[in-house]
Amino acid sequence: MNTATLPTAEAKYLLPGSLREAADMAAQHYGHFRFVAGGTDVLVNRFQGNEASTCLIDLGRIPDLHGIARADGHLRIGALETLERLQGDPLVLAEAPMLAEAARSVGAPLLRKAATLGGNVLCENRCLYYNQSEWWRESVGYCLKCNGDICIATGGRNACFSELVSDTAPALIALDAEIEYADGQAVTRTPLERIYTGDGVAPRNLPPTAIVTALWLPLGRGFTWAFHKLRERQSLEFTSLTTAMTLDSGGRIKVAMAGVDPRPVVVEAAATDDPEAVVRKAIKGARAIDNDMFTRLYRREMIGVYLRDSFNTVTAARM
Ligand SMILES: Cc1cc2nc3c(=O)[nH]c(=O)nc-3n(C[C@H](O)[C@H](O)[C@H](O)COP(=O)(O)OP(=O)(O)OC[C@H]3O[C@@H](n4cnc5c(N)ncnc54)[C@H](O)[C@@H]3O)c2cc1C
Ligand code: SF4
Numbered sequence: 048m049n050t051a052t053l054p055t056a057e058a059k060y061l062l063p064g065s066l067r068e069a070a071d072m073a074a075q076h077y078g079h080f081r082f083v084a085g086g087t088d089v090l091v092n093r094f095q096g097n098e099a100s101t102c103l104i105d106l107g108r109i110p111d112l113h114g115i116a117r118a119d120g121h122l123r124i125g126a127l128e129t130l131e132r133l134q135g136d137p138l139v140l141a142e143a144p145m146l147a148e149a150a151r152s153v154g155a156p157l158l159r160k161a162a163t164l165g166g167n168v169l170c171e172n173r174c175l176y177y178n179q180s181e182w183w184r185e186s187v188g189y190c191l192k193c194n195g196d197i198c199i200a201t202g203g204r205n206a207c208f209s210e211l212v213s214d215t216a217p218a219l220i221a222l223d224a225e226i227e228y229a230d231g232q233a234v235t236r237t238p239l240e241r242i243y244t245g246d247g248v249a250p251r252n253l254p255p256t257a258i259v260t261a262l263w264l265p266l267g268r269g270f271t272w273a274f275h276k277l278r279e280r281q282s283l284e285f286t287s288l289t290t291a292m293t294l295d296s297g298g299r300i301k302v303a304m305a306g307v308d309p310r311p312v313v314v315e316a317a318a319t320d321d322p323e324a325v326v327r328k329a330i331k332g333a334r335a336i337d338n339d340m341f342t343r344l345y346r347r348e349m350i351g352v353y354l355r356d357s358f359n360t361v362t363a364a365r366m
Contacts, residue, residue, distance in 0.1 A: 061103065066229055069106060070256065077099075084165055087166070088166060097178075109127070112125045112165070117138070126163060126261055138338050143219070143264050145218045148218070168216045168219065168242075168291065170212065173210055173285060174200060174338040176200050176339070201336055210247075211243065211308065212285045216243075216305055221272065221303045225266045226261075228257040229261070240313050269295055271294045271361045272293045272359070273290075273361050273365035290302065290303075293361065298317055307333035307344070307350065308333050313332075318362060326355065336362070
């Protein structure tokens with residue numbers, strides 16, 4: 048184990064070499080620590096004053112968290128695999144090309160060298176009124192997500208609608224992926240969509256000491272797929288709307304969206320259903336508010352544009 052002191056944040060920095068060691072450290076620093084994978088989300092939040100744990104536990108040296116392999120009828124991807132690896136990995140390209148595309152859509156090349164899959168599905172929800180410097184947030188008055196009393200973006204509501212911005216989460220959910228995490232001795236595997244709460248202040252319900260170990264994607268489902276991402280600059284930008292749609296060989300359609308709600312918006316349908324009914328359901332499920340570079344109305348409109356196009360793509364690919 049190595050320890051060091053961060054110059055700017057005055058946190059203890061721990062480097063466990065095994066899952067067991069990481070779990071012990073988490074137990075020892077319960078309530079005051081944060082896991083770090085690539086650090087591309089958590090460290091930016093620290094610099095903006097939105098994350099202030101006094102202990103950082105870097106998971107980068109734990110061998111169990113790496114690897115991409117077929118196992119038990121699934122593709123198992125270690126949580127610490129980088130998005131750069133995913134976008135070019137032969138197994139991922141062969142078995143889950145939509146995930147490779149989703150990984151490629153995240154940020155920019157330099158970021159994807161460090162950013163991991165586990166960190167991506169757990170990256171913090173975002174809002175124009177929250178992802179600002181400390182002095183900015185102080186000057187407008189703090190909102191619910193930073194210990195204030197009201198939601199500023201909605202003009203005073205008592206709920207937070209910060210957006211899920213992970214681009215791989217909708218792709219993984221549309222592919223029926225499961226997340227695996229270890230908490231002490233217990234290992235749990237559950238559909239990925241179940242870890243998201245829909246509450247922008249506390250967007251996930253994993254136990255505080257849980258370490259995400261892998262994502263499991265089912266094989267042999269014959270998915271055709273379509274993926275879209277709306278953002279201001281193609282070269283580097285968080286999502287304003289991500290849509291992922293799959294059609295499996297049994298005729299089942301699954302839609303998952305990010306960027307328009309605190310949680311992934313998920314809609315399931317049959318290939319024979321009226322596409323407009325699916326679009327209406329997706330738009331109804333998206334609690335988008337005006338806390339993004341694009342207006343709420345535009346993003347809701349774009350849900351229809353992307354999903355109609357996706358419907359055509361997934362059904363045409365089946366013919
Ligand atoms: C300029 C810029 C652009 C970006 N653009 C995008 C974008 O387009 N799309 C997008 O989705 N994201 C984007 N991001 C956010 C971020 O870079 C990615 O989400 C990235 O994949 C996060 O992965 P990471 O490994 O760096 O996570 P970290 O920052 O290390 O961690 C993120 C969170 O996950 C937790 N965590 C990480 N791994 C584990 C684990 N194995 N077990 C338990 N907890 C864990 C950490 O405690 C932390 O809370 C961007 C960031 C920046 C700075
Ligand atoms: S949606 Fe409201 S409460 Fe949530 S981060 Fe934005 S301003 Fe704050």
